[in-house]
Amino acid sequence: MSLDNVGQIVLVLSGKGGVGKSSITTQLALSLSLLNQKTGILDIDLTGPSIPHLFSLSSAKVTQAPGGWLPVPIHAANENEGIAELNCMSLGFLLRERGDAVVWRGPKKTAMVRQFLNDVAWGSLDYLLVDTPPGTSDEHIALAETLLRSARAGQLAGAVVVTTPQAVATADVRKELNFCKKTGIPVLGVVENMSGFVCPHCSECTYIFSSGGGKAMAEEFGVRFLGTVPVDPQFVALVEEGRRPVYPVGTRVAGREVGGVEAPEGGLLVEKYRDCSLCPIFEGIAREVIGIRTSAGNGKV
Numbered sequence: 001m002s003l004d005n006v007g008q009i010v011l012v013l014s015g016k017g018g019v020g021k022s023s024i025t026t027q028l029a030l031s032l033s034l035l036n037q038k039t040g041i042l043d044i045d046l047t048g049p050s051i052p053h054l055f056s057l058s059s060a061k062v063t064q065a066p067g068g069w070l071p072v073p074i075h076a077a078n079e080n081e082g083i084a085e086l087n088c089m090s091l092g093f094l095l096r097e098r099g100d101a102v103v104w105r106g107p108k109k110t111a112m113v114r115q116f117l118n119d120v121a122w123g124s125l126d127y128l129l130v131d132t133p134p135g136t137s138d139e140h141i142a143l144a145e146t147l148l149r150s151a152r153a154g155q156l157a158g159a160v161v162v163t164t165p166q167a168v169a170t171a172d173v174r175k176e177l178n179f180c181k182k183t184g185i186p187v188l189g190v191v192e193n194m195s196g197f198v199c200p201h202c203s204e205c206t207y208i209f210s211s212g213g214g215k216a217m218a219e220e221f222g223v224r225f226l227g228t229v230p231v232d233p234q235f236v237a238l239v240e241e242g243r244r245p246v247y248p249v250g251t252r253v254a255g256r257e258v259g260g261v262e263a264p265e266g267g268l269l270v271e272k273y274r275d276c277s278l279c280p281i282f283e284g285i286a287r288e289v290i291g292i293r294t295s296a297g298n299g300k301v
């Protein structure tokens, strides 16, 4: 497999759509990268690949090399902490237009997931985060089968399971935890996203969608609770609408010149990181994930 030089594989799962899997994958990957972990993202959401869009790279394309597909490089920078470099692979980079429909039957999806696991030239990585579609679909089964059969002992670190606090979401996410149990995928922990809204005017936190569902579910399944992430409207503006501020070409960050890599949409692949209140929270979750592996004897810090 092209995963031979990948240290740890972390799956980001949820039973329900729209709970923030892709957002958590991207922010966790950026945090891991700034913690000096070489990180990649594999997006196996074949019908709704959103990773390219979340990095404002909807028209970037992967290229073929003798060792396999070359993932798209992403650079993000912060004045104090240096430069995060990620490699990303998504079906979105292979489609002609964003919004092109992928209407595939199960066997074709299975083949695509296998190809993603076998034919991407990741090089050497500490962490590969795999963003998945909601539910327990063909993509999940192909992923679980391939990894459980071919990954080295300890290489599949486990799953970060994302939920929102409402009962309807936690009921669906329960199914995902049961899927992990049945297939033998270890669960690293549960993240409760969209847990409360912090008012930008008075900082009062309002639990619009109730709270505590994720923690209760983690306790019920005997897995770790990794934390809560509130709703931050600025996060949507920066990430979802592609308005992350970018550095001009030639800026020096942490003693290194950044910029200069032209993004296909005219922007730069170097962008400012940590302009929203959620970043420290994602860093905390990333540290937890690294810590879990370290205490299990498999982590690399």
Ligand SMILES: Nc1ncnc2c1ncn2[C@@H]1O[C@H](COP(=O)(O)OP(=O)(O)OP(=O)(O)O)[C@@H](O)[C@H]1O
Pocket: 014, 016, 017, 018, 019, 020, 021, 022, 023, 024, 045, 048, 050, 132, 133, 134, 193, 194, 229, 230, 231, 232, 233, 235, 236, 239, 240, 278
């Ligand atoms: N904590 C948060 N604060 C504000 N907005 C958020 C937060 N988490 C996610 N969002 C927004 O919610 C929307 C859905 O998030 P995202 O695409 O990450 O969900 P998903 O679970 O990956 O969805 P899908 O089921 O389509 O794969 C996006 O617009 C994202 O920017």
Ligand code: SF4
Pocket: 199, 200, 201, 202, 203, 204
């Ligand atoms: S939380 Fe306070 S400041 Fe924010 S909208 Fe409500 S009343 Fe206004």
